[in-house]
Amino acid sequence: MRFDDAMKERLQLGLKAEVYYDIPLREWTSFRIGGPAAAIATVEDRADVIWLLNFCAEENLPWCWIGRGSNMLVADEGFPGIIFSSGKVFEKAAFLTNSTGHGGSKKLLSAGAGISLARLSLFCSENGASGLEFVSGIPGSLGGAVVMNAGAFGGEMAGVVSRVELISRKGIFFAEGSQLDFDYRTWPWYQGFANEAVVVGVEMTLTAKDPETVRERCRELVALRRGAQKVSDPGAGSFFKNPPQKSAGRLIDSCGLKGLRIGDAMVAKEHANFLVNVGNASAADMIKLMKIVQEKVFAELGVRLEPEVRIIGGGCEL
Ligand SMILES: Cc1cc2nc3c(=O)[nH]c(=O)nc-3n(C[C@H](O)[C@H](O)[C@H](O)COP(=O)(O)OP(=O)(O)OC[C@H]3O[C@@H](n4cnc5c(N)ncnc54)[C@H](O)[C@@H]3O)c2cc1C
Structure with missing residues (x-):
């Protein structure tokens, strides 16, 4: 075009x-x-x-x-x-209210969809707001994290998001309550609007804590992530969703697929659920590798792996 x-x-x-x-x-x-x-x-x-x-x-x-x-x-x-x-x-963040009730003092944080999770995490630790520590080290934006229901170390966006501001051709509208039906690495209600509307703002309910406690937890999680994900080649983190009660990485590893390479697309040697670009991989190489991994895991273990990564363009949006 x-x-x-x-x-x-x-x-x-x-x-x-x-x-x-x-x-x-x-x-x-x-x-x-x-x-x-x-x-x-x-x-x-x-x-x-x-x-x-x-x-x-x-x-x-x-x-x-x-x-x-x-x-x-x-x-x-x-x-x-x-x-x-x-x-x-769309990169601004501000606290709207503080309130005290069961579970301690709450802080309502409002932020634009474009703010990076790194900046958001820093903002929370500087202001003593706990609940988003799990995003430390996830390299996305807030909007992407909400649409994907990003999560790590037992936390996920579903646990903190209280209202989402969206825009369609007709104007601004909000999603709240039962519309926030987040599921593992997806937001089903939004998927019904994904061709019509975008996320522009997010409100999150967090808990007031001492800033140094929040900062320390963020540091701890970044260190844990560095230890668990020693992958330096370009990729998108975990390529496949974990099937219920299973680890996609362990399934792929048990089929002996670490290091499998198609062109410059490779199953990382350090982490089997990371498919990486070790040079000049094409999307076609990466998709071929994805399909081989899916076929082998299904043939050997009977488990169908679904990509977590969104495939965009070329008529193959997932
Ligand atoms: C090294 C590495 C580690 C990672 N670790 C994790 C992890 O621990 N946990 C985890 O969950 N993910 C992880 N990820 C994946 C990724 O960082 C998250 O899914 C992140 O939330 C995606 O955000 P993004 O802004 O980059 O989204 P993008 O990649 O830009 O977009 C992803 C999808 O969301 C849509 N989208 C983005 N923003 C909006 C918006 N405002 N409105 C509507 N649609 C939107 C896009 O159109 C696309 O379909 C990792 C990735 C890498 C590279």
């Missing part, structure tokens, strides 16, 4: 930030894999998001919001539409 001059002009007139064309998405993802996006547009405020969603609908263009690209495998053909990237307004 190529934008003609008239379309580029219309797009630029509707948005505040400059739009970029034919941008290699390998530079935007932790896998360092992926062909070009037809366009990347930074949304500077909520009005931009609404305008851009309407533009895509009128022009019949696919779109996708990118957070930190740490859970995405982009096709070699790239993405034939507009990638939304968040501007600074």
Whole structure:
């Protein structure tokens, strides 16, 4: 897909930030894999998001919001539409209220979808808010973490999120209560809207604690992560979801697949559930490797592994 001059002009007139064309998405993802996006547009405020969603609908263009690209495998053909990237307004965080009740003093934190989990974790430890320590070391954005229900060390976003602000073509709306039906590495209610709406803000209920206690727990979890995940090649963390009561890594390892390589895509020797790019892997190599791993694990152990990583572009969105 190529934008003609008239379309580029219309797009630029509707948005505040400059739009970029034919941008290699390998530079935007932790896998360092992926062909070009037809366009990347930074949304500077909520009005931009609404305008851009309407533009895509009128022009019949696919779109996708990118957070930190740490859970995405982009096709070699790239993405034939507009990638939304968040501007600074979506990177803010602030405490709304403090309240005291059962379980200690609560702190309600509101933050934009574009803030990195690293900054969010620092903000919480500086302000003595406990509950998000488990995100320390996860290299994503808050929006990506909510959509994926990211989790680690027994914690997950489901445990802290109390309200989510979304935007569709019609405007702003909120998800709360039973709509927050998070499941393992997914948010089913949102999946019903994933082609219509994006997450722009998140409210989280945390517990007041001494800042040094929160900081110490974050440090501890980062150290544990370094010990458990000594993988330096580009990847997206765990490639497959853990099947119920099983570890995907252990299943893959027990089939002797560590080190299996297709082109430059490899099952990491250090961690069998990490599929990594050891040089210049293509998305096709990575997908072939994924399928071989799935087939072998199913043939030997009868377990179907499902990818946790989102595959984007090339007509193969998962
Ligand atoms: C080294 C490494 C370690 C990791 N460890 C963990 C871990 O311990 N636990 C864990 O759960 N994950 C882990 N991950 C995976 C990843 O970091 C998380 O899933 C993270 O939450 C993804 O956030 P992101 O901003 O990078 O999302 P992206 O990769 O940018 O996007 C992922 C999906 O979410 C959608 N999306 C992102 N933001 C929005 C939004 N605002 N609105 C609508 N849709 C949106 C995208 O369109 C895409 O479908 C790891 C990854 C790496 C590379």
